[in-house]
Amino acid sequence: MEKTYAEIEKKILEARDISLVSHINPDGDNIGSILGLGAALRKMGKDVHILKVDDIPKNLLFLPRVEEIKPMEKRPDLLFVLDSSDEGRLGDGSKEILKANYIINIDHHKSNTLFGDINLVDASMSSTGEMVYDLIDFLGVELDNEIATPIYTAINSDTGSFRYESTSPDTLRKAANLLEFVDNKVEITKNLYQSRTKVQTEVIKIVLNNLESFDDLSLIIGKISLNDLERLGAQSDDTEGVVPFINEIEGYDVAIFLKEKEEGIVRVSARSKEVCDVSILCEKFDGGGHKRAAGATIEGNLDEAIEKLISAYKEL
Amino acid sequence: MEKTYAEIEKKILEARDISLVSHINPDGDNIGSILGLGAALRKMGKDVHILKVDDIPKNLLFLPRVEEIKPMEKRPDLLFVLDSSDEGRLGDGSKEILKANYIINIDHHKSNTLFGDINLVDASMSSTGEMVYDLIDFLGVELDNEIATPIYTAINSDTGSFRYESTSPDTLRKAANLLEFVDNKVEITKNLYQSRTKVQTEVIKIVLNNLESFDDLSLIIGKISLNDLERLGAQSDDTEGVVPFINEIEGYDVAIFLKEKEEGIVRVSARSKEVCDVSILCEKFDGGGHKRAAGATIEGNLDEAIEKLISAYKEL
Structure with missing residues (x-):
């Protein structure tokens, strides 16, 4: 050095x-x-x-x-x-x-x-x-x-x-x-x-109302559709802070947030608490990052992205 | 020393x-x-x-x-x-x-x-x-x-x-x-x-759906009723983390969380970002704490507590 x-x-x-x-x-x-x-x-x-x-x-x-x-x-x-x-x-x-x-x-x-x-x-x-x-x-x-x-x-x-x-x-x-x-x-x-905007707060409300948890996989997934984002007039930084927020929920090693960026394109943000190396998970979709925080982009709608992620995660 | x-x-x-x-x-x-x-x-x-x-x-x-x-x-x-x-x-x-x-x-x-x-x-x-x-x-x-x-x-x-x-x-x-x-x-x-329980998450959902903001006072108030707490089976530490969460919303110097502890007894948790000394606000109700984080107990129902707090806050 x-x-x-x-x-x-x-x-x-x-x-x-x-x-x-x-x-x-x-x-x-x-x-x-x-x-x-x-x-x-x-x-x-x-x-x-x-x-x-x-x-x-x-x-x-x-x-x-x-x-x-x-x-x-x-x-x-x-x-x-x-x-x-x-x-x-x-x-x-x-x-x-x-x-x-x-x-x-x-x-x-x-x-x-x-x-x-x-x-x-x-x-x-x-x-x-x-x-x-x-x-x-x-x-x-x-x-x-x-x-x-x-x-x-x-x-x-x-x-x-x-x-x-x-x-x-x-x-x-x-x-x-x-x-x-x-x-x-x-x-x-x-x-x-301490700068969460009204739109960011609305995003969190929607995500909380649609959480999907997979207890046997120690995985929790939050998501928001393009439709909801457009309705709220959300900009790209209005979804900042969502994945750390999901990761604060106890009992799940991995927290994932899915955002439908465009029709057929889903942005993935992943976090883990102490076991899973989420950078490896994201690399499977040509993404990357760190052990505890990574990201990727997946083609498909939200449900298809969840399916692809879960099958990739099970392979790990 | x-x-x-x-x-x-x-x-x-x-x-x-x-x-x-x-x-x-x-x-x-x-x-x-x-x-x-x-x-x-x-x-x-x-x-x-x-x-x-x-x-x-x-x-x-x-x-x-x-x-x-x-x-x-x-x-x-x-x-x-x-x-x-x-x-x-x-x-x-x-x-x-x-x-x-x-x-x-x-x-x-x-x-x-x-x-x-x-x-x-x-x-x-x-x-x-x-x-x-x-x-x-x-x-x-x-x-x-x-x-x-x-x-x-x-x-x-x-x-x-x-x-x-x-x-x-x-x-x-x-x-x-x-x-x-x-x-x-x-x-x-x-x-x-990273240990927010399911009940704590439900509490946050309820608080988010009932936020009251007072833009001219730079004040935002979240609240939860005894009724909701009982329905969720919430324990006293299930409301931990709510007031810092409210304080993360931008644009308000003071964030207050009100919890109806018993019929006619409301617990107040207050935070501020940089101006108000919330310990002085809470001392008006025989509570106390620090400049940026304080607490008190007020007699009355949630609406009465909000009224009392706002009039005390205006006096400051």
Whole structure:
């Protein structure tokens, strides 16, 4: 790791102009890591561009300088890709973005395809935010609110507020050091955990009324139809938080949430408490993720998706 | 503080037989703090008795040696009262229990009445668990799983998994040091945050279907009737988690949950995000707590309680 850090430092010191790219369906770890590393690089005197490939969820719009995340204007020289397991995560424009002269890939997904010129990949880390913390520490950049708030947000959101198994004592120590520099921690909690909209609340009501539990499989499934989503006028981030909510119900190792995205296309979000590796389950449908949190897309209607999932799950 | 710690240490060293008492409606901070300090005192060679004054919530029964929490058998010599703002918290048998020869009162509620012979009260602390951590550190007792698991649980539960404003960088550092010694952190998360029962899920469904929001007051109220509770066969801990859930809805500074406990008696749980000091609101009804989390009991039916609360809230 030390050697990789030193290589990354060398590249940063040589560069004048550095770009960092977010991924599609960006989450707190992605946006927080990019803004935090971007702020640190700016503090080192670099020209920093943060590239947008998808809309930023509303509950991350409080982050400092989030408004500077913009579509690519010119081919990047040195490019950081954070929290993205493969090039596809950069969306439709990925080909253009990846024409960068040099790519540094920093990620904590074990399925990372090592597509960078330098690859800093560590699946033992709770979050990409934690890896960015270590890099900034190595670079010797002093923390301030603009660096600490997004990285604290990244780590906090990707560990479900330090609840997930991936949270180590070091995760908490890094969070402690960051929190020293956070100007407004109430804002972080409010945005990450106390910002359920009326539509999200309606979604949860519908999901609760249609739960299907399979006691012998230790599996519980929640679902919502395209019809209901359209009736509520739900946007894509209005279903955020549903799968952790289902996973809070006791007695089931695996919690799955199914969302009918389009006619015949179902988005799957899976969580597990301590036994099943849901990334393996999702890989069967060309998805992926982590042991305790993963996702995939299945063709079919909701009932067909449930059937396919159950048969794949039984095979595990 | 140092002086108070030294006085407590002196008393512990002099004693052979030490009792610790839980409070009524015990929570994670209370039970965790008592079991953790009890384990540390045992490690110092003391005979330790942990006194039960009320039933232990199901989701805390995983804690090491929780089964040794028992009703009082003989008058305590040295007695620790933890996480209890006044003697009334010890329930009906409080008079007998408080006949102890010497009482050490450790608490983080600002309303603490300082009823002990020694009072270690610090409202700046996130939890009593955090204060017990500091005491054990002062005593020089080495951490192990039996000490660390309950204290980590205490801090974690009283900070809502490190989300509340009371969480300081030091809170996270202490949690990090404890986590080094926790044998099974998955068990803690499962019990604290992934153990919502079927009945609790039904309660949330009912509350969601009957939410009353007062946009101009930045107030949202959820409620459940005695009738519904009886129909569901709900126990007292089946309404745990409802008020934090309501407080997760965006756009309201204050979230209140009302539970009709008996005919004409309504239990109030209040939370706030960043403005209102709900302990002052609850004190108007002889309740109390913290700025961001407090409780009280109001006479009347649910509608009368809402009326009384709103008029008290408007006065603030």
